Amino acid sequence: MSSTEYPRPDARLHLGVFFQGVNHWTIWSLPESGSQIDFSSFRRMVTTAERGLFDAFFLGEGLRLRESGGKIHDLDVAGRPDAITQLAALAGVTSRIGLVATQNTTYNEPADLARRLSGLDLLSKGRAGWNVVTTDNAWTGENFRRGGYLDHADRYVRAEQFLTVARQIWDSWDVDAVAASTEAEDWADPKRIATVGARTSQFDVEITPTLPRSPQGHPVIFQAGDSAEGRDFAARNADVIFSAHGSDFADALAFATDIRARLRTAGRPEDALRILPGTEIILGDTEEEAAEKARWVRLQQVTPATALAIAGQVWGFDLSDRDADGPLPAEDPVVAGPTGEMGSRRWKDPREIVRTWRETAEAQGLTLRETVIALGPQRGHVGTPAGLADRFAHFVRAGAIDGFNVSPYLTPDGLDDIVDRLVPELQDRGVYRERYTGTTLREHLGLARPGEPS
Numbered sequence: 237m238s239s240t241e242y243p244r245p246d247a248r249l250h251l252g253v254f255f256q257g258v259n260h261w262t263i264w265s266l267p268e269s270g271s272q273i274d275f276s277s278f279r280r281m282v283t284t285a286e287r288g289l290f291d292a293f294f295l296g297e298g299l300r301l302r303e304s305g306g307k308i309h310d311l312d313v314a315g316r317p318d319a320i321t322q323l324a325a326l327a328g329v330t331s332r333i334g335l336v337a338t339q340n341t342t343y344n345e346p347a348d349l350a351r352r353l354s355g356l357d358l359l360s361k362g363r364a365g366w367n368v369v370t371t372d373n374a375w376t377g378e379n380f381r382r383g384g385y386l387d388h389a390d391r392y393v394r395a396e397q398f399l400t401v402a403r404q405i406w407d408s409w410d411v412d413a414v415a416a417s418t419e420a421e422d423w424a425d426p427k428r429i430a431t432v433g434a435r436t437s438q439f440d441v442e443i444t445p446t447l448p449r450s451p452q453g454h455p456v457i458f459q460a461g462d463s464a465e466g467r468d469f470a471a472r473n474a475d476v477i478f479s480a481h482g483s484d485f486a487d488a489l490a491f492a493t494d495i496r497a498r499l500r501t502a503g504r505p506e507d508a509l510r511i512l513p514g515t516e517i518i519l520g521d522t523e524e525e526a527a528e529k530a531r532w533v534r535l536q537q538v539t540p541a542t543a544l545a546i547a548g549q550v551w552g553f554d555l556s557d558r559d560a561d562g563p564l565p566a567e568d569p570v571v572a573g574p575t576g577e578m579g580s581r582r583w584k585d586p587r588e589i590v591r592t593w594r595e596t597a598e599a600q601g602l603t604l605r606e607t608v609i610a611l612g613p614q615r616g617h618v619g620t621p622a623g624l625a626d627r628f629a630h631f632v633r634a635g636a637i638d639g640f641n642v643s644p645y646l647t648p649d650g651l652d653d654i655v656d657r658l659v660p661e662l663q664d665r666g667v668y669r670e671r672y673t674g675t676t677l678r679e680h681l682g683l684a685r686p687g688e689p690s
Contacts, residue, residue: 242633250639257296280648288655291680292334295319327360334677336365341398350402362451362676367458452676453686471498482513488636510638515616543605560605625661
């Protein structure tokens with residue numbers, strides 16, 4: 237595709253940082269790794285991202301630790317403070333970057349969560365976002381008084397009803413409800429504050445909301461579902477979709493094409509939604525150096541114990557006594573239903589996965605650990621700053637993405653190379669902003685305020 241054939245020749249790349257929740261991809265065991273829970277780590281990363289003109293700082297969050305073999309998987313990074321609490325603190329040490337909290341619709345209630353998100357939006361002067369997530373597994377439900385869980389389809393029914401009620405709450409105050417001067421009779425005009433009443437299959441709400449609008453109207457809605465139901469939910473409701481389709485160009489373009497078709501079906505413009513896949517970026521002075529660095533990073537992320545835990549999910553029984561740097565197990569996998577181990581990940585057909593793993597391991601001479609690394613999730617982009625800048629310009633101008641949510645493999649200094657070396661290359665190609673031109677997250681993303689035309 238030549239420069240004259242790009243459908244979006246003037247497109248700009250958006251960057252966010254995805255500070256992961258419970259995970260094994262953040263390398264905590266290196267001497268240069270900082271605290272995973274100290275405020276200084278979050279402050280260091282978010283201020284680096286703001287220096288790099290990133291759109292948003294995006295916090296992942298889980299409601300239960302991952303398990304393996306009935307025990308807590310103690311190799312994970314976990315135990316981080318509540319997302320809204322963290323972001324409210326970070327609002328005080330930043331001025332432009334968006335602040336996105338992952339919050340669950342299955343185990344929250346709209347009147348409470350909408351108010352807390354609105355509070356973050358007001359305190360940050362219009363920089364809040366909400367990553368809307370659902371949970372359909374019983375093991376997380378055990379943490380909550382009512383227990384249980386929602387079936388896969390039902391969780392999106394609840395999420396959509398939840399979001400509808402939240403938006404009604406945010407819309408309840410007119411733009412000019414707060415007095416413009418001290419001479420007004422009331423601080424806020426009661427006639428310009430609506431009572432919200434909602435009766436749905438999931439909610440029975442009657443509330444007069446207590447907070448006015450922020451400068452951006454509503455928090456920006458992020459959503460990461462990849463099922464058909466999740467994609468449709470995003471097309472109807474989200475401002476940003478967070479996906480795993482950002483490493484391979486053809487795959488990214490196919491995902492973007494599908495999402496835009498769903499937007500049209502939902503009656504929304506194609507540019508009403510930003511597509512920001514998650515990615516990891518590993519830089520080197522040469523392609524060879526970058527590839528070697530990526531191999532080292534993978535070996536730190538997928539330790540022998542982690543490799544055995546992941547393989548144990550596939551085989552369906554405990555492999556912790558095996559040699560991760562030896563051959564794959566000779567036994568056939570045990571086919572069982574989802575267990576919820578290591579999170580909510582599901583292996584659709586363990587027999588087919590094992591067959592593929594064995595063929596690849598034999599053909600390439602790989603150990604079990606090397607096979608897990610080679611055939612596990614492909615984490616993103618590896619290369620030189622100039623090479624990746626060219627690649628990202630191609631992705632965004634061809635319409636395959638609108639940007640990336642970057643997952644650093646190291647806390648808190650994992651963005652330094654990207655900000656200091658990659659961002660200038662992107663700016664040289666005219667594909668990245670030179671400065672912030674707005675003050676709200678909606679303005680950074682080029683999104684219309686609620687109630688305004690897209």
